[in-house]
Amino acid sequence: MTVTIDAPRTPNVFHAGLPAVDYDNLTNPDEALAMLMRARERAPIAIGPHGPEVLTYEAVHDALRDRRLRVPQGMFLASQGITSGPLWDRVVATIINMDGDEHHRLRRLVCKAFTPRATARLRTTVVGVINGLVDRCAADGRCDVVADIARHYPIPIICALLGVPGGDWEQFACWTDEFFKAFSWNVAENMPSILAAWQELDDYVDGMVAERRHRLTDDLVSDLIRAEDEGDRLSIEELRMLVAGLLMAGTDTTRNQLAASVSVLCDHPDQWALLGRRPDLAVNAVEETMRHSPIVFGTLRTAVEDVEVAGYVIPAGTLVILNSAAANRDSGVCEEPARLDITRTAALPMQTFGGGVHYCLGANLARLELTEALTVMARRMPNIRRTGPAPWKPLSGLSGPATLPVEFDAGH
Template sequence: MPFLDVADPGFSFTAPEVFAAQAAGWYADSPVGLIVLRHAEAQELLRDRRLDHGGDGYLVLNGITSGPVHDWWVPMMVNHDGAEHRRLRGLVGRAFTPRTVDALRPYIREKTEALADEMAATGRTEFVSAFADRLPLAVMCELLGVPAADYATFSVWTSDIGLIFGLAAGGDTAARVERAVAGLDSYVDTLIDEKAAHPADDLISAMVGAWRAEQTVTRAELRNLLVTLVFGAHDNTRHQFSNTMVSFAEHPEQWTLLRERPELAGQAVREAMRWRPSANTVLRRATVDLEFRGLPIAAGTFLTVAAQTAQRDPRAYPGGDRFDITAERAAPLLQFGGGPHYCLGSALAQAELGEALPILARRFAAPVISGEVTWRPAIGIHGPDELPLHLTAAPG
């Protein structure tokens, strides 16, 4: 089978050799196990009950057998199935009801306009720190009830904890994740006590109240849920914003089209997520010996869905080798997973981009990359760490 060195710092899931492997078959080998390259097989595997999220096996594969990262990862909601998963998801699911998401839309628009004012005053901006980091962080903190004074500290932790999915890249990745987990654990513990003593109209207060009244989860489980929630609501979305601006910088005519037809916003968001997703890979592990499409897969084997590659699979997306916000794509996105583990935060992420992008397109001409873009590793949560842009006022 083809071999893809996904741990190489320069690896890209859109390299010609990757699409050559996709044309040859649905999977490839790699240093982290099987890589799933085609959409149909990926969608089927994400819903296969014979696969799980890897449990501690993923950490062991990366040399972690104990410590703060192990103690956070193993009890995480995604590492549970059946009744245990439903019990945990039932509490955190209150964060992402349609009513909750819709109630945040005016705040998203207001914050976007304010951040756009700041970027308009400079013309040249580092988009990650000026916008992509700040908007999702502000929305998440508004939702949860995190004091604005804590945003800066919170931002570092919620960014670094997302590196958990890129441990194969090596370097200081594991150390950064460990510091982030320890910091967030301590901070969230303090928040739980504060919200218990002084409840307010925010999600953490509601979850703490439900925890105390219903006793369906332990305090440790509540803390784990909140830590997982805050990193999911911030890190994925900030990288999706930056990825989206890169895509529009490479396709300026699509940006102009969005300005002229703001009703395409929802479709533009889905196309941006298809073309360059922030969750570049989705991990699964075989829990039993199985056979899939004629391939024997031993229990314990890890399978990594290459979301970006599979979301350009011409078998699922005719014309999918083009970034086109007018195209109606029938095949579902893969980056949010599937089945009972479908990402709870997907609606909020799409709402943030859907409200923000038409405002940015109205305010600015197509973004122009004005310097070197530094990227996170291709495996895991992927996107620019730095994205220098030249932004000028929109014509007219």
């Protein structure tokens, strides 16, 4: 008698006894990363409170490019029971939330503003803004990097890109603060203020568009109107959405990453001093601090069908976290990944900007902003040292230091 032995089935991610992780309430990213590293020693995927978390560099790299793993409709909303209504309608219509032909069309229109050549034109503005912010605290030799520098840094640059007058920049900063509440885990309580801010921005953009239809200028809003006039037929709704999307993608991310990068460099004064002596290392410092201390731990995806990832089946409909923070610290692609080294050259590219069709549109601008900020700050704020705790905001969403009080040698 012949006995047939069935080939082993690929295990279901929920039935495989994978390690559990939960870092939602931690305020120290090093503790969270240590938890993730321990989990990765046991398996390439862990189970978190919101779904499976993919932890290895290779698996995250491939999953970011897998069309069967889509950006979830409504981002954080659906997982909180919000699947309809005015906020749902707005979020699902953003370019961040789109896939397919419509996403490709809108990216093609907007990406022209974010090529290295296009963003380089903003360098003078960028350097002027960061020097102006450091001017306010240089004589005193102390500041809160979050409140005094990082919070005020990217808005003038995004506004310059859009063509917004300087007198309205603070209003844009307030609107942006409200928008980001739509991408947190407690949306319901903030919904009225989010919607009010979004409507105010829509009204402002309507005014910009009406004015520029009569007199186009050299800014992104004018460029988008030109694209419409050339037959691409961008609607006013799409113009509003793109402006809101740029604010969401280009402000709080840069604010938080600048603070996070400075914070980890405060822990490594030799690296800060080296950067002050060698500004040519600023580009490397951006890559290394974003690898080591990213302000976004993971990217959300939903499996549109059963998908095998790193040897496990993720069932259709499952919310998946592609944990780029853990991937960046994979010892298989980065030697001594917990060590910060702004001269590092051997590691594979960090994945903090994502990958595939949803690779961050503003990556070139973000790199420019962070490079110039670190260059100026390391030169003008020598011997920087932390003077108090610098806890991070919740790590399950967009994070970064909530405060970063520092002292430095004054007068530079």
